[in-house]
Amino acid sequence: MKDQGFLEEIIIAGFGGQGVLSAGMILAYAGMLEGKNVAWLPSYGPEMRGGTANCNVVLSDDPVGSPVVSQADTLIVMNGPSLDKFENHVRPGGIIIVNSSLIERKVSRKDVTAYYFPLNDAAAELGSAKAANIVLLGAYMALKGFPQKPAVLESFLKVFGEGKKKFLPINEQALLKGQSLVN
Amino acid sequence: MAKVLMKGNEALGAAAIKAGCRYFFGYPITPQNEVPEYMAREMPKAGGVFVQAESEVAAINMVYGAASTGARVMTSSSSPGISLKQEGLSYIAAAELPCLIVNMMRSGPGLGGIQPSQADYFQATRGGGNGDYYMPVFAPASVQELVDLVPLSFDLADEYRTPVMILGDGMIGQIMESVEFHEAPPRPLPSKEDWITVGTGEKRSPHIVNTLRIVPEVLEKFLNGYFNKLETIKQKECRWEEYGLEGAEIVLVAYGTTSRIVKSALASLAGEGIKAGLIRPITLWPYPQRAFDRIPPSAKALMSVEMSAGQMLDDVKIASAGRWPVHFFGRSGGMVPTPGEVAGAVKQLLGDRE
Amino acid sequence: MTTVQEKSRGLTGSEFSYCPGCTHGIIHRLVAENLVELGVLGQAIGIAPVGCAVFAYDFFNCDMLEAAHGRAPAVATGIKRVLQDNVVFTYQGDGDLAAIGTAETVHAAVRGENITIIFVNNAIYGMTGGQMAPTTLLGQKSTTTPAGRSRETQGAPIRVCEMLATIPGAASIARVSVDSPANVRKAKKAIKTAFETQIAKKGFSLVEVLSTCPTNWGLNPVESLSWLRTNMMPYYPLGTFRSPDEEAK
Numbered sequence: 134m135k136d137q138g139f140l141e142e143i144i145i146a147g148f149g150g151q152g153v154l155s156a157g158m159i160l161a162y163a164g165m166l167e168g169k170n171v172a173w174l175p176s177y178g179p180e181m182r183g184g185t186a187n188c189n190v191v192l193s194d195d196p197v198g199s200p201v202v203s204q205a206d207t208l209i210v211m212n213g214p215s216l217d218k219f220e221n222h223v224r225p226g227g228i229i230i231v232n233s234s235l236i237e238r239k240v241s242r243k244d245v246t247a248y249y250f251p252l253n254d255a256a257a258e259l260g261s262a263k264a265a266n267i268v269l270l271g272a273y274m275a276l277k278g279f280p281q282k283p284a285v286l287e288s289f290l291k292v293f294g295e296g297k298k299k300f301l302p303i304n305e306q307a308l309l310k311g312q313s314l315v316n
Numbered sequence: 317m318a319k320v321l322m323k324g325n326e327a328l329g330a331a332a333i334k335a336g337c338r339y340f341f342g343y344p345i346t347p348q349n350e351v352p353e354y355m356a357r358e359m360p361k362a363g364g365v366f367v368q369a370e371s372e373v374a375a376i377n378m379v380y381g382a383a384s385t386g387a388r389v390m391t392s393s394s395s396p397g398i399s400l401k402q403e404g405l406s407y408i409a410a411a412e413l414p415c416l417i418v419n420m421m422r423s424g425p426g427l428g429g430i431q432p433s434q435a436d437y438f439q440a441t442r443g444g445g446n447g448d449y450y451m452p453v454f455a456p457a458s459v460q461e462l463v464d465l466v467p468l469s470f471d472l473a474d475e476y477r478t479p480v481m482i483l484g485d486g487m488i489g490q491i492m493e494s495v496e497f498h499e500a501p502p503r504p505l506p507s508k509e510d511w512i513t514v515g516t517g518e519k520r521s522p523h524i525v526n527t528l529r530i531v532p533e534v535l536e537k538f539l540n541g542y543f544n545k546l547e548t549i550k551q552k553e554c555r556w557e558e559y560g561l562e563g564a565e566i567v568l569v570a571y572g573t574t575s576r577i578v579k580s581a582l583a584s585l586a587g588e589g590i591k592a593g594l595i596r597p598i599t600l601w602p603y604p605q606r607a608f609d610r611i612p613p614s615a616k617a618l619m620s621v622e623m624s625a626g627q628m629l630d631d632v633k634i635a636s637a638g639r640w641p642v643h644f645f646g647r648s649g650g651m652v653p654t655p656g657e658v659a660g661a662v663k664q665l666l667g668d669r670e
Numbered sequence: 671m672t673t674v675q676e677k678s679r680g681l682t683g684s685e686f687s688y689c690p691g692c693t694h695g696i697i698h699r700l701v702a703e704n705l706v707e708l709g710v711l712g713q714a715i716g717i718a719p720v721g722c723a724v725f726a727y728d729f730f731n732c733d734m735l736e737a738a739h740g741r742a743p744a745v746a747t748g749i750k751r752v753l754q755d756n757v758v759f760t761y762q763g764d765g766d767l768a769a770i771g772t773a774e775t776v777h778a779a780v781r782g783e784n785i786t787i788i789f790v791n792n793a794i795y796g797m798t799g800g801q802m803a804p805t806t807l808l809g810q811k812s813t814t815t816p817a818g819r820s821r822e823t824q825g826a827p828i829r830v831c832e833m834l835a836t837i838p839g840a841a842s843i844a845r846v847s848v849d850s851p852a853n854v855r856k857a858k859k860a861i862k863t864a865f866e867t868q869i870a871k872k873g874f875s876l877v878e879v880l881s882t883c884p885t886n887w888g889l890n891p892v893e894s895l896s897w898l899r900t901n902m903m904p905y906y907p908l909g910t911f912r913s914p915d916e917e918a919k
Contacts, residue, residue, distance in 0.1 A: 161321060385753055515712055517712040
């Protein structure tokens with residue numbers, strides 16, 4: 134299927150309050166603004182109340198077939214339980230982005246590329262601990278080369294509403310911070 | 317209008333308001349909670365009314381009342397809640413009231429689970445409530461198709477004076493996809509003036525919305541007219557999609573969420589040189605039996621793929637009329653089949669046949 | 671020649687289907703007369719129950735619906751939310767309102783729906799042939815309480831007005847009887863007050879009318895009126911339980 138054009142399947146997972154759902158939503162929105170077919174599918178129900186959250190994001194040149202990501206191209210994990218749960222849901226050759234601020238262990242698989250970024254520490258350095266999910270987006274963009282920053286910033290307003298416009302500068306800083314973790 | 321990224325449940329609400337629906341009566345149940353929440357926020361802005369009823373039973377009866385005034389009205393729920401609405405649905409069908417009912421299916425039976433399922437197919441397509449009735453049932457496979465089917469559903473409801481159901485599942489409700497809201501092509505609709513209960517103004521004789529026809533001759537006469545109406549719907553309103561039928565060795569049949577998983581499976585099978593096609597019913601009632609006449613001679617078997625223990629399978633067998641062996645692959649209990657599983661089932665079947 | 675009495679134009683003139691001695695006919699007439707006298711017959715939309723009054727849509731000379739058993743208050747809600755200036759009423763028996771439709775009744779009151787409920791309480795299921803109602807009295811025999819209703823197995827009967835009076839959205843709640851000319855006049859006034867409450871958009875209104883069922887009580891019409899006074903009135907006292915004039919609690 135990979136030879137049919139661009140297809141990127143992503144799982145983002147963490148605990149409630151880390152902004153994993155909104156990070157996925159921004160990614161999907163930005164993908165749409167850049168002309169991709171996109172789907173964002175959250176975990177829902179009691180699981181959300183239980184403190185864990187995850188979402189599947191699919192970005193594709195073709196109409197999105199299954200929105201359920203069983204073998205991700207990219208797995209992003211914000212806490213330890215999420216790495217345990219989803220480590221095997223990455224296709225061979227895929228990547229795993231690990232939030233090393235909160236996850237001590239290393240990825241055990243050898244057939245994937247693992248990146249370790251201290252997302253919470255980086256956000257704290259900016260004075261905005263809640264922006265770890267935006268730092269994460271910056272790191273993702275630097276690793277993957279998409280989506281572009283203007284689309285991400287526009288998506289930020291779409292997802293959080295125009296009322297959050299005053300937070301755009303700090304979020305732009307968070308994106309740059311995330312990019313700097315890669316470069 | 318520009319594309320926007322919307323959750324299925326919210327896009328449903330937006331499409332309904334855009335289609336002129338101004339009355340929503342509902343009750344919370346996962347995974348369709350965003351529908352009543354959206355309506356509670358947005359209906360008042362559109363000059364409409366949202367009521368959170370005390371139960372699904374009450375909500376469907378509020379729909380019965382509001383529909384009798386000629387207003388565009390809807391309710392939504394998920395499987396166990398839709399079961400509670402069956403009494404009202406039977407009455408609405410019998411009183412020939414137009415309205416829209418949406419079921420974002422979850423797994424059952426009983427309280428079941430909250431993950432996506434297609435196990436309410438029988439309930440939706442065989443009436444569900446008591447008595448001899450059917451209603452048009454649409455099965456969207458994407459948020460865009462959901463949005464496009466909403467105005468059509470309201471129009472068909474008005475044209476045929478019937479409840480119409482949109483049968484989605486937890487995934488269609490929860491997924492966010494890009495959508496565009498199109499202007500629905502205007503459809504000439506019959507006047508409601510000669511039956512709505514809005515007060516006589518003491519200028520005409522009373523209108524009566526009623527489902528009690530206690531004299532058998534009277535009820536049979538009504539039903540004969542009603543069945544004629546259903547026959548017209550069967551003739552005119554079947555909708556389906558054909559995908560990759562040409563030269564297909566096997567034709568899969570799937571609807572809603574499952575059909576897009578099947579499409580992913582077909583792509584990977586094609587990569588292995590296996591030609592498989594898809595018939596995707598968009599109307600589940602009336603069932604698009606004519607689609608099966610278009611299956612090419614290359615096809616040696618059919619396979620119904622569902623998130624159930626095999627319910628649409630019965631309709632596939634009826635439509636196949638013994639022309640092909642009919643097989644089944646399904647996951648149930650809220651498990652969503654993967655493209656790999658579907659492709660595997662196809663390969664196993666074709667291998668077994670050789 | 672002067673006319674001293676005439677048929678209300680609030681009724682269609684169709685012959686009532688009720689048993690001899692049953693007071694449904696009187697109650698129908700009181701509702702119809704009030705709709706005419708308040709000048710709202712043309713705006714009225716009524717909802718018939720499942721029970722003896724199931725054919726009420728043939729008798730009231732206004733737009734009518736027939737609802738599923740117990741669901742009339744929900745149906746009325748649906749209508750009233752669309753047509754806020756019409757007069758919407760339900761006409762329900764004790765089984766319809768206080769057993770299968772309890773939730774619909776209570777929550778229409780909770781929402782303070784501007785609808786009027788005419789609740790006919792005859793302490794028995796009439797149409798199905800004399801089974802126990804939620805309002806059947808202790809010791810009262812019915813086909814499903816052959817030894818008489820017992821507190822131990824069936825519980826004591828429900829007092830609907832007293833229960834609804836605890837709900838802030840219930841603006842006008844009264845219990846009346848039509849066992850005597852004086853009580854018929856009071857009943858008519860109570861129904862008028864209920865409709866006026868709705869017209870003034872002050873909230874939910876309900877009038878409970880104690881009624882007879884000679885057929886299923888196994889009594890003649892006169893004995894039935896006496897039985898109602900002797901047995902029902904002590905347990906179901908007449909009076910006003912909520913008035914639109916009092917401050918909402």
